[in-house]
Each structure stands twice: as C-alpha cells, then as structure tokens.
Amino acid sequence: xxxxxxxxxxxxxxxxxxxxxxxxxxxxxxxxxxxxxxxxxxxxxxxxxxxxxxxxxxxxxxxxxxxxxxxxxxxxxxxxxxxxxxxxxxxxxxxxxxxxxxxxxxxxxxxxxxxxxxxxxxxxxxxxxxxxxxxxxxxxx
Amino acid sequence: xxxxxxxxxxxxxxxxxxxxxxxxxxxxxxxxxxxxxxxxxxxxxxxxxxxxxxxxxxxxxxxxxxxxxxxxxxxxxxxxxxxxxxxxxxxxxxxxxxxxxxxxxxxxxxxxxxxxxxxxxxxxxxxxxxxxxxxxxxxxxxxxxxxxxxxxxxxxxxxxxxxxxxxxxxxxxxxxxxxxxxxxxxxxxxxxxxxxxxxxxxxxxxxxxxxxxxxxxxxxxxxxxxxxxxxxxxxxxxxxxxxxxxxxxxxxxxxxxxxxxxxxxxxxxxxxxxxxxxxxxxxxxxxxxxxxxxxxxxxxxxxxxxxxxxxxxxxxxxxxxxxxxxxxxxxxxxxxxxxxxxxxxxxxxxxxxxxxxxxxxxxxxxxxxxxxxxxxxxxxxxxxxxxxxxxxxxxxxxxxxxxxxxxxxxxxxxxxxxxxxxxxxxxxxxxxxxxxxxxxxxxxxxxxxxxxxxxxxxxxxxxxxxxxxxxxxxxxxxxxxxxxxxxxxxxxxxxxxxxxxxxxxxxxxxxxxxxxxxxxxxxxxxxxxxxxxxxxxxxxxxxxxxxxxxxxxxxxxxxxxxxxxxxxx
Numbered sequence: 001x002x003x004x005x006x007x008x009x010x011x012x013x014x015x016x017x018x019x020x021x022x023x024x025x026x027x028x029x030x031x032x033x034x035x036x037x038x039x040x041x042x043x044x045x046x047x048x049x050x051x052x053x054x055x056x057x058x059x060x061x062x063x064x065x066x067x068x069x070x071x072x073x074x075x076x077x078x079x080x081x082x083x084x085x086x087x088x089x090x091x092x093x094x095x096x097x098x099x100x101x102x103x104x105x106x107x108x109x110x111x112x113x114x115x116x117x118x119x120x121x122x123x124x125x126x127x128x129x130x131x132x133x134x135x136x137x138x139x140x141x
Numbered sequence: 142x143x144x145x146x147x148x149x150x151x152x153x154x155x156x157x158x159x160x161x162x163x164x165x166x167x168x169x170x171x172x173x174x175x176x177x178x179x180x181x182x183x184x185x186x187x188x189x190x191x192x193x194x195x196x197x198x199x200x201x202x203x204x205x206x207x208x209x210x211x212x213x214x215x216x217x218x219x220x221x222x223x224x225x226x227x228x229x230x231x232x233x234x235x236x237x238x239x240x241x242x243x244x245x246x247x248x249x250x251x252x253x254x255x256x257x258x259x260x261x262x263x264x265x266x267x268x269x270x271x272x273x274x275x276x277x278x279x280x281x282x283x284x285x286x287x288x289x290x291x292x293x294x295x296x297x298x299x300x301x302x303x304x305x306x307x308x309x310x311x312x313x314x315x316x317x318x319x320x321x322x323x324x325x326x327x328x329x330x331x332x333x334x335x336x337x338x339x340x341x342x343x344x345x346x347x348x349x350x351x352x353x354x355x356x357x358x359x360x361x362x363x364x365x366x367x368x369x370x371x372x373x374x375x376x377x378x379x380x381x382x383x384x385x386x387x388x389x390x391x392x393x394x395x396x397x398x399x400x401x402x403x404x405x406x407x408x409x410x411x412x413x414x415x416x417x418x419x420x421x422x423x424x425x426x427x428x429x430x431x432x433x434x435x436x437x438x439x440x441x442x443x444x445x446x447x448x449x450x451x452x453x454x455x456x457x458x459x460x461x462x463x464x465x466x467x468x469x470x471x472x473x474x475x476x477x478x479x480x481x482x483x484x485x486x487x488x489x490x491x492x493x494x495x496x497x498x499x500x501x502x503x504x505x506x507x508x509x510x511x512x513x514x515x516x517x518x519x520x521x522x523x524x525x526x527x528x529x530x531x532x533x534x535x536x537x538x539x540x541x542x543x544x545x546x547x548x549x550x551x552x553x554x555x556x557x558x559x560x561x562x563x564x565x566x567x568x569x570x571x572x573x574x575x576x577x578x579x580x581x582x583x584x585x586x587x588x589x590x591x592x593x594x595x596x597x598x599x600x601x602x603x604x605x606x607x608x609x610x611x612x613x614x615x616x617x618x619x620x621x622x623x624x625x626x627x628x629x630x631x632x633x634x635x636x637x638x639x640x641x642x643x644x645x646x647x648x649x650x651x652x653x654x655x656x657x658x659x660x661x662x663x664x665x666x667x668x669x670x671x672x673x674x675x676x677x678x679x680x681x682x683x684x685x686x687x688x689x690x691x692x693x694x695x696x697x698x699x700x701x702x703x704x705x706x707x708x709x710x
Contacts, residue, residue, distance in 0.1 A: 064670065071666055072654050084653055 023058075024051035061085060159236040162229065609633040643667070 027050050031042040068081040079100050086092045613629045613636070650663040668674040673683060688696070 067666060067669060068653065071650065071662065080653065084649060087649065 020051070020055055023055050024048065027051040027054060155236055158232060162233045162236060609636050612636050646670070 024047070028047050031047050031050065034040070035042050064085055065077045065081050068084050069075065069077045072078075072080070083093065083096060083100070086096050610629075610633065613632045616632050617624045617629060646667055647659045647663050650666050651657065651659045654663070665674060665680050668680065668683075674680050
C-alpha cells in the first residue's frame with residue numbers, strides 16, 4: 001500500500017514535471033516570437049520564471065473553474081465558467097467571447113449543413129420519387 | 142451618636158444625611174425612649190452578644206464597623222419600632238446600621254462575609270430599611286456573600302427591600318414599574334453586579350423586555366407575606382434570627398415557589414449574574430465547555446442554584462460555570478426551558494454544525510421568513526458560536542437588499558459588507574428578513590433617493606463620500622501617522638473602486654448561479670478568489686479566528702438589540 005502510494009506520488013510528480021516542461025517549451029517559443037517581434041532579448045531565467053508563473057496560474061484557474069462550475073451546480077466546466085474567470089481583463093474577456101461566438105457560429109453552421117444534407121436526402125426520394133432516383137442513378141453511374 | 146463613629150475622610154452622602162438626621166432626631170424619639178428603653182434593652186443584649194460572637198470572625202476593620210453598628214443599633218432600637226415607622230426613622234436606621242462603606246471602594250465591602258448575617262441579626266425593620274440605601278453600596282457584597290450562603294435569603298431580602306422602597310416612596314405595591322425603575326437605578330448606579338446581567342437579558346430579547354417588570358410585580362404580593370412572616374420572627378430576634386435565617390429562606394423560598402414558580406427562576410439568574418460578572422472577563426474562554434454542562438443542568442435549575450454559588454468561590458472554572466449557568470438561566474427563564482434545551486443541544490454541538498445549520502436556515506430564510514427568523518433568533522441567543530451565521534447572514538441579506546434594490550446601490554451595500562467585515566461593532570442587523578428590511582433600509586434611505594434618480598453612471602454623491610471618509614479616517618488611524626488630504630482622497634478612490642468591484646463580482650457570481658439574489662455561497666466564492674479561503678483554511682476557520690468569543694458576545698446582543706443597547710458600566 002505504501003509502496004503503491006509512493007509510486008503514485010512518483011508518477012504524479014513525473015507527470016507534473018512533464019507538464020511543466022511542456023509549458024516551459026511553449027513559453028520559450030512564445031518568448032522567441034515576441035523577442036523577434038520587439039527586438040528584445042529574453043534571458044533564460046525570465047523564461048523559466050514566466051513558465052513557472054504560467055503553470056501556477058493554470059493551477060489556480062483550474063481550481064477556480066471547478067469552483068465556478070460547482071457554484072452553478074454543474075459537474076462540467078462550461079464556457080460560461082471560463083468567461084467568468086476572464087472577466088477581470090476586458091480585452092481577454094472580449095477575445096474569449098468573440099472566439100466563443102465564432103465557435104458557436106461554426107458549430108451551428110456545421111449543424112445546419114448536416115441538417116440540410118439530411119433534409120435533401122429525405123426530400124428527394126419523396127417528391128420526385130422515381131425520376132429523381134433514376135436521374136441520380138444515371139448521373140452517378 | 143457622633144461619638145460612636147469616626148467621620149470618613151470623604152464627605153459621603155451618608156455622613157451628610159447622618160448629620161442632618163442627628164440634628165433632627167432629637168425631637169421625635171425622646172418620648173418613645175423613655176417608655177421603650179427597658180423593653181428594648183433585653184432585645185439589645187441578645188443581638189449584641191450575637192454580634193460580638195460574629196465579630197470574632199471578622200477583620201479588625203469590620204470589628205470597628207460592627208462596634209459602630211452595635212452602638213447604632215442600640216440607638217435604633219430605642220428610637221424606632223416597626224409600627225411607628227416614618228421615612229425619617231428609616232433613613233436614620235439605615236445610616237446607623239449600614240457599615241461605613243464608600244461607593245468608591247466596592248471591593249473592600251466585598252470581603253465581609255458575615256455582614257449579611259449581622260444585618261440579618263439586627264432588627265428586621267432596620268435591616269430592611271438599611272437595605273434600601275445599602276443597595277447601591279452594600280449590594281455588591283451582599284449579592285456575593287449571600288449568593289455564597291444561600292440564594293433564598295438574598296432573594297427574600299431583595300424583595301423585601303424592594304417592597305420597602307415601595308412603602309417609603311408611598312407608592313402602591315402593585316406598581317411593578319416603579320420597582321423596576323428603582324431597581325434599575327440601583328443596578329445602573331452599581332459598578333458591579335446587576336448592570337451587565339440585566340443588559341444581556343433585555344438586549345438579547347428586546348421583545349420580551351417587558352417580562353421582568355411583570356414578574357416583579359407578582360413578587361410584591363409575596364413581599365407582604367414575607368413581611369408578615371418576618372415581623373413574627375422579629376418577636377425573637379436574638380438567637381433565633383440566625384437559625385431561622387437559615388430555615389426561613391428555605392421556607393420563604395418554598396412559599397414563594399408555591400404560588401409563583403417563575404419569580405425564583407427569574408431571580409436565580411440575577412443572583413448568578415451578579416456573581417459571574419466580576420469574573421466575566423476571565424470566564425469567557427470556557428463558555429463552550431460549560432455549555433455542555435449547562436445543558437444537563439438546565440432542567441434542574443433550582444436544585445443547582447444553591448449548589449452553584451458555593452462552588453463559585455474556589456476556582457475560575459466554577460465562575461465560568463456560573464456565567465454559563467447564568468446565561469442559560471436567562472435563556473431558560475425567558476424562552477422556556479424546552480426551547481432552550483434543543484437549541485442548547487445545537488449550541489453544544491460543534492460550531493461547524495451550528496454554522497451549517499444557520500447557513501441552511503439562512504438559505505431557507507428567504508422563503509420562510511418568520512420561521513427561520515425565530516429559529517435563528519433562538520439559536521443566536523443561546524449560541525455564542527454563531528460566527529458564520531453573523532458572518533454570512535448579514536452579508537447575504539444585505540446582499541439581498543443590494544441586488545433587489547438596484548445594482549447601482551452596489552457601493553453603499555458593499556460598505557455594509559465591509560463594515561461587517563472590518564468593524565465588528567458595526568455588524569449588520571440580525572438576519573431575519575423582516576427585521577433586516579426595516580433596519581437595513583433605515584440607513585439606506587438616505588442613500589436610496591439619490592441613487593434612484595441617477596441611473597446610468599455612478600456619480601460621487603454625498604452619502605458615498607461620508608461613508609468612504611469614514612473608512613479613510615480608519616485608515617489614517619491605523620496608519621498611526623499623519624496623512625495628507627490628497628493621500629486620504631486617493632485612499633477613498635481606491636476604496637470606492639474596490640467596493641464597486643467587489644459588488645460587481647458578487648452580482649456576477651449570483652447571476653452565474655442563475656440567481657438574482659446574492660447569497661452566502663457567493664461570498665464564500667469571493668473570499669476564495671481573494672485567497673482568504675482556500676483548501677487549508679475554510680471559512681469557518683476564518684470566522685473562528687477573527688470573531689472571538691468576546692466579539693461575538695458583543696455582536697450578538699448588538700445585532701438583536703434592535704437599537705436599544707445600553708452601555709455596560
């Protein structure tokens with residue numbers, strides 16, 4: 001039992017470390033972009049600090065999101081929770097809401113397309129039952 | 142007479158009165174003296190011997206006092222008699238028999254345990270009469286000493302004295318009000334005893350403040366009985382006074398209990414209030430632990446009452462007992478023991494349970510106003526542990542007002558929230574919505590009219606400024622340094638923004654949960670976001686940490702007082 005726990009701890013720790021490494025890598029890439037953009041150099045300590053900061057902030061976000069979802073008596077985190085989280089900074093909130101709208105639009109469009117396809121498939125055999133089918137068959141063939 | 146006592150260094154009212162009466166005394170009793178001296182002397186000898194035996198126990202100082210009192214008693218008994226009472230003679234008796242105790246030094250008077258016995262051994266009339274004026278000065282020791290000896294005695298004497306006051310003032314006995322007033326005057330003139338005990342009673346239950354007077358009025362009826370009994374007992378004042386003093390109280394106690402069971406209950410708390418008050422500053426810590434015991438002691442109030450005072454002497458813990466007993470007694474006396482017990486049970490349970498209950502009650506409160514309020518009032522009354530209750534309910538309900546009134550009222554209500562958080566004595570009114578709506582809106586209306594008119598932006602109006610300036614002053618006070626006006630203005634600005642932000646958050650949280658009213662959960666979420674509440678530190682822990690028992694004891698009465706709070710002296 002204790003061995004299992006220790007192993008679990010080890011696993012978690014290594015998992016954490018891997019996550020941190022991934023974050024660090026991404027932060028490094030972003031910093032390089034910004035550096036080339038603004039023509040400013042980033043020292044390694046800075047990048048490390050930023051990545052550590054990001055990691056901890058992600059932890060905070062996760063806890064807050066979970067709390068928000070629980071506060072709304074839900075068990076899944078929603079875009080509403082994310083918006084609530086981001087309400088502090090206006091630009092971020094704007095950005096998120098825009099993205100959200102885009103996504104919803106996209107989703108709705110996709111659904112509409114799917115629905116249309118289904119409807120067409122349903123309608124065609126109904127109205128011009130034989131001719132359409134024959135026409136299609138001939139066209140496909 | 143002037144020979145028997147040495148005048149005090151301070152010209153007390155007593156000495157003045159004495160001088161006045163001495164000069165005037167020579168006229169009236171001369172006739173009686175000649176006739177009564179022979180009869181009185183026999184009476185004198187026995188009490189004097191009794192007193193001398195008593196004096197062996199006392200300090201030198203009290204001995205001198207006793208000697209003086211003996212001399213005075215002789216004079217008293219030659220001059221006055223039960224049937225021929227006049228206010229003048231009564232006053233004179235007071236001055237003669239009362240020990241030289243100044244109002245300035247109550248503690249010295251506290252010591253003499255036998256003083257009540259001496260007072261008792263003297264003529265009942267003089268004792269009764271002496272008790273009148275003695276009440277402001279001697280009451281502290283009598284309450285202590287007698288409380289230690291036998292509660293019944295003290296109760297009886299109390300009632301008699303009160304009755305005596307009624308006689309002297311020429312008022313009908315049935316006037317409970319005057320008795321109450323006089324008692325109240327006495328009580329508030331004291332620097333000990335009754336001041337605090339009665340206050341929590343009346344403060345905690347404003348609606349029932351009427352009750353004690355009615356009880357006292359009833360007691361007066363028993364006073365007559367007591368008077369008659371004691372007048373009979375006067376026939377053998379000497380040796381019998383001591384023993385019947387021991388037996389009489391029980392008799393009178395029994396007599397009293399027969400027709401009126403309540404007055405004793407009503408008086409027992411007063412007895413114990415006087416006792417624990419002296420130690421109340423030390424005794425608050427063990428309140429919790431004691432509440433357990435008081436739970437069990439609740440029903441056996443009377444049986445415990447004689448036992449309790451004896452215990453009170455030795456240790457602080459016992460004082461705590463008395464304190465808790467007194468509290469529970471008051472609660473039981475006023476709200477009925479049946480109601481007390483379950484709520485006491487709740488109280489004695491863990492604080493968290495209590496708070497959760499109160500939280501739940503708070504949740505229900507919006508829907509079931511009166512029921513919840515009654516329950517919560519009771520629970521608050523008996524529980525010095527309703528921290529979270531206070532922490533959350535006022536905020537929740539004031540938050541109710543916030544959202545319900547208008548979102549623009551955000552800052553004013555956040556100030557309310559902040560006041561509760563920052564300033565303990567300024568706690569929001571009790572959670573019952575009815576009371577809250579009346580009380581919360583009272584300070585609000587000054588802000589409501591300006592708010593309602595200006596809708597769109599949030600202009601800085603006078604009410605805001607006054608509220609924020611208060612905080613700025615607090616800030617400067619805690620900074621302990623002189624502050625520039627500009628700096629204070631900046632502080633005000635920051636506070637304003639902070640409060641606005643706070644209320645925005647609360648509003649958002651509430652709407653996030655699909656509600657229109659802010660609730661304690663929203664506030665807990667806010668505190669979580671603020672970092673005050675996290676996995677290690679829960680809200681309950683914070684409440685316990687920052688709302689200690691002393692503050693809670695201040696807060697709860699203030700919250701329930703309904704703006705009728707009397708300062709403790």
